[in-house]
Amino acid sequence: MTDPNVERKLIEIMRIISKSDKPLGARLIADELQNRGYAIGERAVRYHLRILDERGFTKKHGYIGRTITEHGQKELSDALISDRLDLVITRIEELVYKTTYDLREKKGNVIVNVSIIDKSDYEKAMDVLKYAINAGISISPRIRIVDEDSEEDDIFVPDGKFAIANVCSITYDGILLKNGIPSTPLYGGLMQMEAHQPVSFVDIIGYSGTSIDPIKIFINRHSTSVLDYIESGNGKLLANLRHIPGSAREKAHEVMELAKDSDINGYLQIGETSEDVFNVPMERGKAGIPVIVGSNAISAIAEAGIPVKAYPVSTIMDYNIMKKLE
Template identity: 80%
Template sequence: MTDPDVQRKLIEIMRIIAKSDKPLGARLIADELQNRGYTIGERAVRYHLRVLDERGFTKKHGYIGRTITEFGLKEINDALIGGRLDMVITRIEELVYKTTYDPQEKKGNVIVDVSVIDKRDYEKALDILKCAIDAGVSISPRIKVLDEGSEEGDISVPDGKFAIANVCSITYDGILLRNGIPSTLLYGGLMQMKAHKPVSFVDIIGYSGTSLDPIKIFINKRSTSVLDYIESGTGKLLADLRYVPGSAKEKAREVMELAKGSDIGGYLAIGETGKDVFSVPVEKGKAGISVFAGSNVITAIAEAGIPVNAYPAYSIMDYNMMKKLE
């Protein structure tokens, strides 16, 4: 289990099986993985189960399903502590490192949020998505729609569903890193908007030391009012905050302005060195940068009453594979 993404999925599958008092099949496991924040289909689960069988962590009982072995229970216990500590920030750091997008060349990989929606809601969901993008609450107007059964990297779309991949705001951290600017992601939160302008953060959650993505917490709490903002210019939108060295502030501004030329925008402010950004304190010698969260466009769909399984900062994708909605 060398790949961190694969390891997390295998451990999570074993945890699901271990909690059951009877053998579990791939479909039930896939459903539970969806509930736990993994976009993985039944076919991909079957592949992972074969890996677990081969390593002696699970035992197959014909067509009934799998049970956990003693060896598997030991593996779960060994992985339990490490799997919980800083899981979100560690995964984000991996994605930032894998970001290859070059704003000058206008090509490379970006980080994407992934959302899974029932196919019956396809037309309504895309109509709302278009409205949200037109209202300027996204990082980029480019998206990729994946149909049921599609597999794109580590994205696997279950039967009866479709998935939307949109550009995640943490792509900026990858772009900054590629340009020699280290950034530290601090908070995800709710930005109060009035007259189409950002006013202040009204709630924030730190990325460090948590096993839950702050943006997903706010989505699940239904704390946003994206549709209100689209209609009136006033509402609460998802945003995040990172800082860069104060000496790199102007170069960061140049890089982020350059990114606008390839439809990657959504940043709200680059603060003065050591000064608060939208009411959030910033360390001495650092400059804060606040950016809309890419998940705002998906949150608008959820606010309209359409069930959405949202997975912020989930994977990377070639930006040129993503297209604007017609």
């Protein structure tokens, strides 16, 4: 049985090929996948294409590329609607499961966001990124810069661009799960900050039932005021909310505090069982945990007028290859 994450990529590749009136090569498919939020490279696309060829869903036309077969068209039309609607939450659940970071051993994988920026904006973008990270509005000060010709990272970077991988707040959900605490991401949204303190969620979008990451939506809408917050203490920051069983509150607090020793920080509080969290209702028996997300640093870059393509909750990465920005 193929990994569900692979199956979803196969469906997406078939969708891309089916919309073309000519054969498509791996590079063009990788570019389009990047636009759709899949940070995989040309080599990985070739691997998926071989699977599709073997199943008879695509046909190879020499070096020109692939077309979709009649069998592939039928498979595509039979794809479950849930594959499209639950894309974000399903990808989150898979990455949470794959999070292996051990707070005591201080090693393992974390979830990262990937952002693509033009190389001509490198110096300015890095200045803004350092400014934002030093202000404490990111989950972790550790990042990884990925160049277009990198062979060490399975992140596709288009020609003339570079990528920033920074720690995603959903890493908390993976760490909680690893410590025996089930955690369910509920919403991504905007947190109103006043005098450097969180006041209330002013807008939220549920992770379940959407094919576009809520945090990406808010970044694309230019809804944040991260730089204003850094300068004055007032503004709108990106945040998300998850819930855990109320009985796990005390243990969750210990885990979240221990994460600080690994430079993983950003949670605002652990709400009381069954009580609202910053004006968002909680289910009976559940406690909410709001977190200021890692993408705030990327949103600051966008606010500075630098074009950026953000892909939150993108992939996993060994935390120890990520370094503090000097």
